[in-house]
Amino acid sequence: MKRKDLHTIAPKLSEISLKKTGFEIPKNYFKSIEDAVIAELKAENFLKKGTKEVFKTSENYFDFIEDIVIAKLKAEAIQNNKETTIPENYFQTIEDKVLAEIRTTPKVISLKSRFIKFAAPIAIAASLLLVFVLNKNSTTVTFDSLASSEIETWIDNGGMDIDALSIVSIYPDIELNNEIYSASLSDEEVLEYLNEEYLDEIIFEN
Amino acid sequence: MKRVKDEKLLVAQLKDPDTQEQAFRNLMSLYKERLYWHIRKIVLSHDDADDVLQNTFIKVFKNIHSFKENSKLYSWMYRISTNEAITFINKKAAKQHVDISELQHKMVNNLQEDINYSGDEIQQLLQKAIFTLPQKQQLVFNMKYFDEMKYTEMSEILETSVGALKASYFHAVKKVEEFLKLH
Numbered sequence: 001m002k003r004k005d006l007h008t009i010a011p012k013l014s015e016i017s018l019k020k021t022g023f024e025i026p027k028n029y030f031k032s033i034e035d036a037v038i039a040e041l042k043a044e045n046f047l048k049k050g051t052k053e054v055f056k057t058s059e060n061y062f063d064f065i066e067d068i069v070i071a072k073l074k075a076e077a078i079q080n081n082k083e084t085t086i087p088e089n090y091f092q093t094i095e096d097k098v099l100a101e102i103r104t105t106p107k108v109i110s111l112k113s114r115f116i117k118f119a120a121p122i123a124i125a126a127s128l129l130l131v132f133v134l135n136k137n138s139t140t141v142t143f144d145s146l147a148s149s150e151i152e153t154w155i156d157n158g159g160m161d162i163d164a165l166s167i168v169s170i171y172p173d174i175e176l177n178n179e180i181y182s183a184s185l186s187d188e189e190v191l192e193y194l195n196e197e198y199l200d201e202i203i204f205e206n
Numbered sequence: 207m208k209r210v211k212d213e214k215l216l217v218a219q220l221k222d223p224d225t226q227e228q229a230f231r232n233l234m235s236l237y238k239e240r241l242y243w244h245i246r247k248i249v250l251s252h253d254d255a256d257d258v259l260q261n262t263f264i265k266v267f268k269n270i271h272s273f274k275e276n277s278k279l280y281s282w283m284y285r286i287s288t289n290e291a292i293t294f295i296n297k298k299a300a301k302q303h304v305d306i307s308e309l310q311h312k313m314v315n316n317l318q319e320d321i322n323y324s325g326d327e328i329q330q331l332l333q334k335a336i337f338t339l340p341q342k343q344q345l346v347f348n349m350k351y352f353d354e355m356k357y358t359e360m361s362e363i364l365e366t367s368v369g370a371l372k373a374s375y376f377h378a379v380k381k382v383e384e385f386l387k388l389h
Contacts, residue, residue, distance in 0.1 A: 003354070009376075010383035013351075016332055021352065022317075022325015023246055029256075030242070034234045037263045038227065046268060047227055 155187065213279050220270045234263055237280060240353075241287045247348045248291040250313045250333070252322040258294050262287040281362040288345065288363065310337040335385035339378050346371055347378040 007014035041047040219229035241262060246255040265286050273282055299309040314334050317323045325333070336344055345364065349355045350371075357368045364371070 006379070010379045010386075012386040013332075013379065013383050016328055020325070020329065021247075022323050022329040022333075023243075023250075023252075024322045024324050025242075025252055026322065029252075030238055033238050033242075033256075033259065033263075034231050037234060037260050037267075038231065040260065040264060041230075041267055044264075046264075047230075 155191070214275070217270070217273060217275060217279060220267075226267075226270075230263075230267055233266070233279075237283055238263075241283060244284065244348070244353065245287050245291045247352065248288075248344075249295055250317065250323075251320060254294060254298075258287065258290050261294075262290045265290065277362055281359065284363045285365075292341065306341070307337070313337075331386060331389055332382070334389075335382040338385055339381055342366075343374055343378040343381075346374045347382065350375045351379075 038047065216229055216233060219225040220233065222229075238259065242255060242259050245258045245262070246252070249255050249258060262283070266283055269286075273279065295306060295309060299306050302309060304312075311334075314330065314337060317325065317330055317333065336347060339347060342364075346360065349360050349363075350357075357371050360366075360371050361368045366374075
């Protein structure tokens with residue numbers, strides 16, 4: 001449809017002036033549109049903000065930056081390798097190594113706990129010896145001269161029921177820890193001690 | 207031929223970071239008014255048209271690398287501005303929880319209070335008549351009646367055959383005339 005045909009098809013429409021739409025724009029609007037769009041693009045970093053850089057770099061910085069980065073990455077890779085690498089077959093041999101180590105390491109018993117364990121029975125044994133010596137004034141009594149049955153009978157009759165306070169009262173220069181004060185020794189523990197093969201040595205040394 | 211050459215050069219400059227700012231300024235200067243009026247007839251208010259025009263240019267700049275050059279730069283930009291304008295009013299309608307025709311009815315009624323509108327009664331009536339058309343017919347009517355664009359150009363922009371556009375314009379004119387007669 002040509003414009004000249006419009007008045008025949010749409011006479012009312014053809015009466016309306018084409019040049020006048022009624023739409024206006026603010027003065028100088030079209031002069032500022034480019035700046036507004038450019039500013040928006042620069043704000044979003046889609047356009048270079050300017051050729052003059054305010055920040056400086058050292059001379060030839062950009063010639064060496066790749067080498068510096070690569071060297072750093074390599075150094076980091078070596079460091080990481082050191083931290084994470086384990087000897088070959090480490091996990092296959094670890095059990096054997098640990099067990100071997102356990103077998104060769106001497107058993108360490110602390111002096112304090114060993115002393116506490118044996119101090120009370122030694123004191124008891126020494127007390128018994130003293131009692132026998134005093135009771136049989138003229139007769140020399142040794143452990144050898146006592147029959148095992150006599151010692152056992154004495155123990156069965158409650159002769160071993162000596163608590164920590166009794167021990168301390170006999171041997172005031174021996175320091176005992178709280179464990180000894182709070183727990184008396186059972187008969188079994190004392191008998192076990194008396195059966196120790198080196199008991200004689202301890203007695204004779206004393 | 208010269209126009210094609212100029213356009214190719216302009217596109218090349220737009221893709222080159224060293225020349226793109228100046229080239230983009232030239233591009234905007236060249237097309238800003240035509241695109242503005244095209245957008246304004248869709249969104250009606252100047253402020254909305256300004257927003258859409260700026261968004262259009264920003265989109266053009268951001269997508270210049272994907273411009274295939276098998277269509278004219280101007281047609282490509284016109285297509286972007288059309289899509290931007292339609293998307294804009296669709297979003298505006300959605301925000302106000304109304305459909306497009308209801309929004310356009312409100313837009314026409316608000317024209318009288320718009321300081322950037324000086325149309326008389328018949329011009330406002332014409333605008334109301336245009337808004338009774340389906341959206342595609344509105345575009346065709348505006349591009350042919352007001353902008354006097356060639357059907358071949360419209361075909362490239364709207365990606366519709368020339369025959370379909372002619373038919374569409376004919377129907378649009380008839381409907382508008384009918385509306386004007388009734389009011």
